[in-house]
Amino acid sequence: MTLNRTEKDFLGEKQIPADKLFGIQSLRARENFPDHTPFSLQWYKAMGHVKLACYLTYESFARTVLEKELEDRLPSPLIPIEIIKAMQTAAMEVSEGKHFEDFIVPAISGGAGTSINMNINEIISNRALQILGKPAGEYSLIDPIAHANIYQSTNDVVPTALKIAVMQLLNTLEESINRLRRETERLEGEGRKVLRIGRTQMQDAVPSSYGMLFAAYNEALSRDWWRVSKAFERIKVVNLGGSAIGTGIGVPRYYIMEAARNLQTLTGLPVNRSENLPDATSNLDSLTEVHAILKAHAVNLEKIASDLRLLASDISKPAEVILPKKQIGSTIMPGKVNPVIAEFVISVAHQVYSNDQLITTLAGQGCLELNAYLPIIGHRMLESLELMIAADDTLRENLFVGLQIDAQAAARRLWHSPSIATALNPYIGYHKAAEIARFMLQNQTDIFTANEKLGVMDKDKLKEILQPERLLQLGFSIYEL
Secondary structure, three states: OOOEEEEEEOOEEEEEEOOOOOOHHHHHHHHHOOOOOOOOHHHHHHHHHHHHHHHHHHHHHHHHHHHOOOHHHOOOOOOOHHHHHHHHHHHHHHHOOOOHHHOOOOOOOOOOOHHHHHHHHHHHHHHHHHHOOOOOOOOOOOOOOOOOOOOOOHHHHHHHHHHHHHHHHHHHHHHHHHHHHHHHHHHHHHOOOOEEEEEEOOEEEEEEEHHHHHHHHHHHHHHHHHHHHHHHHHHOEEOOOOOOOOOOOOOOHHHHHHHHHHHHHHHOOOOEEOOOHHHHHHOOHHHHHHHHHHHHHHHHHHHHHHHHHHHOOOOOOOOOEEOOOOOOOOOOOOOOOOOHHHHHHHHHHHHHHHHHHHHHHHHOOOEOOEOOOHHHHHHHHHHHHHHHHHHHHHHHHHHHOOOEEOHHHHHHHHHOOHHHHHHHHHHHOHHHHHHHHHHHHHHOOOHHHHHHHHOOOOHHHHHHHOOHHHHHOOOOOHHHO
């Protein structure tokens, strides 16, 4: 038989399982917001870090008050040090991901994050009570608002925690992009002299190489890495200490000045208190900007995945690119293997595009001093980060590693493509090159045979022109003609 405890607020009372760390406010939120999407563990842990920074700051403030004998000036007594220490321990446990099963507020909620904050406050209060040998729910000793939320507001701790979580995942994303880049560089090197047909609008165009193809991917990923590395500058400014709307009402100035510094020390992240706390509280354009950087990375990953899926397809055989075989592709067609990694990456990209639209529109829905839609904005932001990390990692591990290029098939296709005649334009002119291309097309033959039949140019000169070094050089020199 499960024992319950009764908790009350000004709206009434609720029965809470006695062994649970959540309380009445968390339960009301769970009932009011019947969404089953789980809240981000990363954001949850970041809330623990923010709360710990707040309690460390309060402890320092309290010691200063006592040292200067100013306690009688406060409207209420200082929180006893043993309670502060117990809440610090509880907050540290939250920052480590402990008690996550007692966080019952779903990912999508109303109220600008008040339910998120209260669920954390209740977990910390009840865990601190346990640490002190008291039963959960003894709020006369440790109260979720009067103690766990001391000198805080939902409107500063929740967005600050979101930015901490975002920065932590940006660190991981930066590493993932770099690992993918290194694998791209390997393929670039291996394909440097592997000729292929460059294509425009899905039609044969001019000679190229697989080295050039992967070099282009590497350059795009390098831009992605650079943009992600600069994203920290966009969101390192937090509004911790600003209270409800950034005015710091009801908060000691000492606390406002020190809280963000303590958070920086705790996390090792470049966290800074905003010089304009109302701006940092009401405007979410920095999150919109960072997500746009994620969208740009998603665009590049989709392009890469789409290209390789096309080059490896059965539409044109033999395929020049052979993707690693990762799982069976059909329950009815024996031997079928699908490009599932590329499809996963493309799916991720489109989820990120969707998230970008949501974040953009809801960031614009901020009203006067606050944006009420921070919970879903934060959820989608963190989802995009985790998806992009997953896409980078699987693209590297399950597609780039093990990818093979059939150099002979690629060269054979190039020599038989009329597009190769474009390389002769500087030497014999467009019209004679077109004559060779037309003969190749009509007779389904390669450029060497076509030139021999038509006698347009010396065959040794043709072979010299079609060497990889000459085909792939930037432009031509008049001395080479």
